[in-house]
Amino acid sequence: MEIEIATIGGYEEVGRQMTAVRAGTDIVIFDMGLNLSKVLIHDNIRTESMHSLDLIDMGAIPDDRVMSDLEGDVKAIVPTHGHLDHIGAISKLAHRYDAPVVATPFTNALVEQELQDEQKFGSDSELITMDSGETMSIGDSGTVDLEFVNVTHSIIDAINPVLHTPEGAVVYGLDKRMDHTPVIGDPIDMKRFREIGREGEGVLCYIEDCTNANKKGRTPSENVAREHLRDVIYSMEDYDGGIVATTFSSHIARVKSLVEFADDIGRQPVLLGRSMEKYSGTAERLDFVDFPDDLGMFGHRNSVDSSFNRIMNEGKENFLPIVTGHQGEPRAMLTRMGRGETPYELDDGDKVVFSARVIPEPTNEGQRYQAEKLLGMQGARVYDDIHVSGHLCQEGHYEMLDALQPQHIIPAHQNMKGLSGYVDLTTNQGYKLGRDVHVSSNGNIIQLV
Numbered sequence: 488m489e490i491e492i493a494t495i496g497g498y499e500e501v502g503r504q505m506t507a508v509r510a511g512t513d514i515v516i517f518d519m520g521l522n523l524s525k526v527l528i529h530d531n532i533r534t535e536s537m538h539s540l541d542l543i544d545m546g547a548i549p550d551d552r553v554m555s556d557l558e559g560d561v562k563a564i565v566p567t568h569g570h571l572d573h574i575g576a577i578s579k580l581a582h583r584y585d586a587p588v589v590a591t592p593f594t595n596a597l598v599e600q601e602l603q604d605e606q607k608f609g610s611d612s613e614l615i616t617m618d619s620g621e622t623m624s625i626g627d628s629g630t631v632d633l634e635f636v637n638v639t640h641s642i643i644d645a646i647n648p649v650l651h652t653p654e655g656a657v658v659y660g661l662d663k664r665m666d667h668t669p670v671i672g673d674p675i676d677m678k679r680f681r682e683i684g685r686e687g688e689g690v691l692c693y694i695e696d697c698t699n700a701n702k703k704g705r706t707p708s709e710n711v712a713r714e715h716l717r718d719v720i721y722s723m724e725d726y727d728g729g730i731v732a733t734t735f736s737s738h739i740a741r742v743k744s745l746v747e748f749a750d751d752i753g754r755q756p757v758l759l760g761r762s763m764e765k766y767s768g769t770a771e772r773l774d775f776v777d778f779p780d781d782l783g784m785f786g787h788r789n790s791v792d793s794s795f796n797r798i799m800n801e802g803k804e805n806f807l808p809i810v811t812g813h814q815g816e817p818r819a820m821l822t823r824m825g826r827g828e829t830p831y832e833l834d835d836g837d838k839v840v841f842s843a844r845v846i847p848e849p850t851n852e853g854q855r856y857q858a859e860k861l862l863g864m865q866g867a868r869v870y871d872d873i874h875v876s877g878h879l880c881q882e883g884h885y886e887m888l889d890a891l892q893p894q895h896i897i898p899a900h901q902n903m904k905g906l907s908g909y910v911d912l913t914t915n916q917g918y919k920l921g922r923d924v925h926v927s928s929n930g931n932i933i934q935l936v
């Protein structure tokens with residue numbers, strides 16, 4: 488059976504991930520993401536009403552025109568998890584393919600909301616939900632199967648999809664860290680990865696997430712970030728002024744920790760901002776998390792402002808608002824608080840907790856710098872970088888190679904500089920660049936069999 492891999496997006500950048508695997512006449516697409524930084528750099532762009540080709544020209548979504556060079560039919564579109572760099576282009580590109588979206592429950596719920604928000608294209612894609620640990624047959628040959636292996640990442644319900652073919656397994660390894668004590672959900676299923684590496688024809692190809700490939704050591708568990716956060720919040724127990732926290736809205740485990748620790752120090756947590764309401768509301772609706780019954784979640788401007796008014800009337804010392812704006816996004820809640828555009832008034836000594844790191848990208852760095860300065864000018868004390876990464880570092884990469892023992896490797900999810908650490912690691916393990924390690928760029932097709 489012929490096996491080809493099209494590296495469509497995310498091979499020259501972190502963002503707009505998209506990869507297609509052809510096994511015989513069956514094609515499966517893994518991820519269809521957005522490059523958010525290409526959108527945010529323009530003021531007031533609303534992607535909901537934009538055409539795909541314009542977004543491709545901007546570099547915001549994958550240029551999927553290379554798909555016409557793959558001879559076969561797309562049988563499934565498989566997003567690995569709900570981050571926008573993996574699902575954010577489904578609403579712009581999926582309608583070109585006569586194939587269902589297959590994803591885990593939380594991911595599919597987010598895809599569904601993306602499709603509902605889309606204004607330019609009709610959204611008639613069928614959504615098929617499959618849990619981690621399950622397998623489905625692809626196409627009519629009866630020899631190609633799609634399996635979801637449970638992984639741990641900075642969003643719940645993440646999987647690594649595996650396409651089983653007569654030539655061996657193709658393992659799509661984006662995005663994960665090796666977490667054996669996650670705060671929500673099951674640990675990463677390393678047992679299954681080791682089995683896949685040793686059963687049948689073994690692993691034909693491993694496509695790997697190289698986000699942290701230049702970082703030594705091991706990525707800590709979410710439990711480490713949780714204890715760090717507990718230490719910081721508990722240290723503020725006797726403070727009788729304002730405490731505000733921010734984190735990634737999609738990071739449900741972190742939001743859960745913040746909510747618990749706010750309660751522990753006798754403050755009522757409140758989630759504020761459109762995406763806080765969206766992600767936490769969805770996670771609670773699908774029973775991934777059990778928040779206190781009185782936890783307020785407010786997304787619309789009016790309800791946010793009335794919530795801030797209530798906090799100011801009843802006393803800032805009784806509340807802990809958890810808000811959007813961890814990257815200093817100009818229109819997010821924390822930045823608006825810094826500019827004094829909300830009813831919440833910061834006083835000298837008030838605490839602002841960033842349970843996030845700055846995504847190392849000039850636009851983010853500039854915006855975050857500005858937001859922090861604005862908060863500081865109002866007297867806020869900033870607690871920074873209470874976070875662990877969602878991506879493997881070098882020892883995790885080593886362990887994955889040991890478990891899977893792949894014949895071919897394709898590094899992904901970085902630019903050339905970012906991929907270099909991973910190429911070094913694989914060549915030190917006996918792989919050879921150009922022979923079995925295939926460094927690609929967007930729009931290439933690699934013929935494996």
Ligand SMILES: [Zn+2]
Nearest residue numbers: 568570640662
């Ligand atoms: Zn991710």
